[in-house]
Amino acid sequence: xxxxxxQLAAFAAVLxxxxxxxxxxxLHVTPSAVxxxxxxxxxxxxxxxxxxxxxxxxxxxxxxxxRFAEQVSLLEAEMLGEIGAGGGPxxxxxxxxxxxxxxxxxxxxxxxxxxVLTDAAVVVDLRVEDQDHxxxxxxxxxxxxxxxxxxxxxQGCSVAPLGIMRYRAMATPGFVxxxxxxxxxxxxxxRAPMLTFNRKDELPxxxxxxxxxxxxxxxxxxxxxxxxxxxxxxxxxGWGMVPEGFIGEQVAVGDLVDIAPGYPLDVALFWHRWRFAxxxxxxxxxxxxxxxxxxxxxxxxxx
Amino acid sequence: xxxxxxQLAAFAAVLxxxxxxxxxxxLHVTPSAVxxxxxxxxxxxxxxxxxxxxxxxxxxxxxxxxRFAEQVSLLEAEMLGEIGAGGGPxxxxxxxxxxxxxxxxxxxxxxxxxxVLTDAAVVVDLRVEDQDHxxxxxxxxxxxxxxxxxxxxxQGCSVAPLGIMRYRAMATPGFVxxxxxxxxxxxxxxRAPMLTFNRKDELPxxxxxxxxxxxxxxxxxxxxxxxxxxxxxxxxxGWGMVPEGFIGEQVAVGDLVDIAPGYPLDVALFWHRWRFAxxxxxxxxxxxxxxxxxxxxxxxxxx
Numbered sequence: 001x002x003x004x005x006x007q008l009a010a011f012a013a014v015l016x017x018x019x020x021x022x023x024x025x026x027l028h029v030t031p032s033a034v035x036x037x038x039x040x041x042x043x044x045x046x047x048x049x050x051x052x053x054x055x056x057x058x059x060x061x062x063x064x065x066x067r068f069a070e071q072v073s074l075l076e077a078e079m080l081g082e083i084g085a086g087g088g089p090x091x092x093x094x095x096x097x098x099x100x101x102x103x104x105x106x107x108x109x110x111x112x113x114x115x116v117l118t119d120a121a122v123v124v125d126l127r128v129e130d131q132d133h134x135x136x137x138x139x140x141x142x143x144x145x146x147x148x149x150x151x152x153x154x155q156g157c158s159v160a161p162l163g164i165m166r167y168r169a170m171a172t173p174g175f176v177x178x179x180x181x182x183x184x185x186x187x188x189x190x191r192a193p194m195l196t197f198n199r200k201d202e203l204p205x206x207x208x209x210x211x212x213x214x215x216x217x218x219x220x221x222x223x224x225x226x227x228x229x230x231x232x233x234x235x236x237x238g239w240g241m242v243p244e245g246f247i248g249e250q251v252a253v254g255d256l257v258d259i260a261p262g263y264p265l266d267v268a269l270f271w272h273r274w275r276f277a278x279x280x281x282x283x284x285x286x287x288x289x290x291x292x293x294x295x296x297x298x299x300x301x302x303x
Numbered sequence: 304x305x306x307x308x309x310q311l312a313a314f315a316a317v318l319x320x321x322x323x324x325x326x327x328x329x330l331h332v333t334p335s336a337v338x339x340x341x342x343x344x345x346x347x348x349x350x351x352x353x354x355x356x357x358x359x360x361x362x363x364x365x366x367x368x369x370r371f372a373e374q375v376s377l378l379e380a381e382m383l384g385e386i387g388a389g390g391g392p393x394x395x396x397x398x399x400x401x402x403x404x405x406x407x408x409x410x411x412x413x414x415x416x417x418x419v420l421t422d423a424a425v426v427v428d429l430r431v432e433d434q435d436h437x438x439x440x441x442x443x444x445x446x447x448x449x450x451x452x453x454x455x456x457x458q459g460c461s462v463a464p465l466g467i468m469r470y471r472a473m474a475t476p477g478f479v480x481x482x483x484x485x486x487x488x489x490x491x492x493x494r495a496p497m498l499t500f501n502r503k504d505e506l507p508x509x510x511x512x513x514x515x516x517x518x519x520x521x522x523x524x525x526x527x528x529x530x531x532x533x534x535x536x537x538x539x540x541g542w543g544m545v546p547e548g549f550i551g552e553q554v555a556v557g558d559l560v561d562i563a564p565g566y567p568l569d570v571a572l573f574w575h576r577w578r579f580a581x582x583x584x585x586x587x588x589x590x591x592x593x594x595x596x597x598x599x600x601x602x603x604x605x606x
Contacts, residue, residue, distance in 0.1 A: 017502065018502065025518055025520065026520060028520075093496075093522040102528065105526075105528045105530075105531040106528055106530040106531055107530075109531070110526075110531050110534040110535055110538070111534075111538075113535070113540070114535075114538045114540060117496075117524070117540055121522075123496065123522045123523055123524045124524050124525070124526070125524070125525045126524075126525055126526050126527060126528075126531070127525075127527065128527050128528055193396075193420075193426065199320065199321070215328055217328065217329060217331075219396040219424075219426045220426055221420070221426045221427050221428070221429075222427070222428045222429055222430075223408075223413075223427070223429050224429060224430065224431050225405060225408045225409055225429075225431055225529065226528065226529070226530050227408075227409040227410075227529050227530060228408040228409055228412070228413050228429070231413040231414075232413055232416070232417075235413070235414075235417045237416070237417060237420055
């Protein structure tokens, strides 16, 4: 083989941690050992693989190698686990880098992780990303699977529907009384303050698009955190789109009401994973499907 | 005056929304009007101010102008409010762009916002940032105030202590029984799985630094969301650092126990704001101090 696994591991560790020093610490070697392995790897590949920036980023050639390195590292950890040599401090636990959309992570997704992470030999490395960025991460190999609202298959990955997350426009009764005494319509919606997660959040725009011909631009609070968002909602700062699965025993949301019961928004979610034989990815896929079946509405069948 | 406020508003709107199209929609004008205003502004300044990238970013000269534009926009909105001409759809609500660390946003901070945001004429635009990035945002004028763990005053800003957020290392009783039957020490801590928010989270490293001479690297789950983190903690996936203020009526955390009662970690928080006369910033500062006094331990006096 042309590649050396110690060199690949050093390369992957630098990308993960962002620096030679942090990679050295994670691998229990000196920074100069990491630096030498990267240099040898670059010589062998005949390409510069890493931009020595803060944090270190892969070059275009480095991106292709990064995915390969993550795959080799998963295969090696599984193989060592199988022959009873895994999980020790020399090898480290098997790491699952995954991308998840924020609302899934805050509701049904963790119960899937729990099934797979029965002991300290497997750890998750979660990233909260919207679908556009998930696709990039899957392609470059930074994550091995993702929950995303995109049905688009990514090269080298399989995709399967998980189910539907239904959102409702919610507010306190006092807020409804003040801003929507005659119900929800174009005029009242352009005056009533709205809560949005961040600028990438398309749900409020989709919701508003159902009312009025031209784009409505109500006063908008940006609150990019689920707990802060729910807190603002409960205190009557505005109305906001809430996944129906949120309103459970985990978070007390008080007596919020649906401001437009006839206008829920449905977001279909999909599971993307490397098309790549791996027992732990298979087990995780099983668990994610089970948790989605419990926490989401069933996917719409493509009839 | 050398600058034109309609041009400045177009410039600020492009930076905020990332594109000429989105800025045009927010300002209720056509994209070509936005584009013309930016061009005129650049001609008058004799400098390119915007990189036409996706999203649009300021050039170094543009950064200085961006802060000025945000300050003018706040002053104008306040002045219009004073003379009774503000808050209409033509002017839009007064916008408060703020940076907050994640744990503050998820606990005490929203109650401060509520006091200021009594009606639809003021909206918050929150960003979750660590202290390094908050400083950059304050300097370039993207936010007008920030809650940060850095006591370092930023040019043009004042800084005042808010109080102490105390963190405790928590886990389920079952987890403690399995991994720490003989208490917390270097050997048990290097085996027990740990929960971390993300790679910038320094609390676990600070906590581990109190045990053992060399750096401990336990199996680590990365879960960058407060609700997901607490869910993982409750289900016994690992131990993790939890702000003591979290454990209230807002989130059910079950019967977690402190794995090392003698080793809490204290993080001092500070309020940075533009040194700039503004009634709404003054009111927000009052409210933030009040909420911090209720939600945090008192700041250590510099005796």
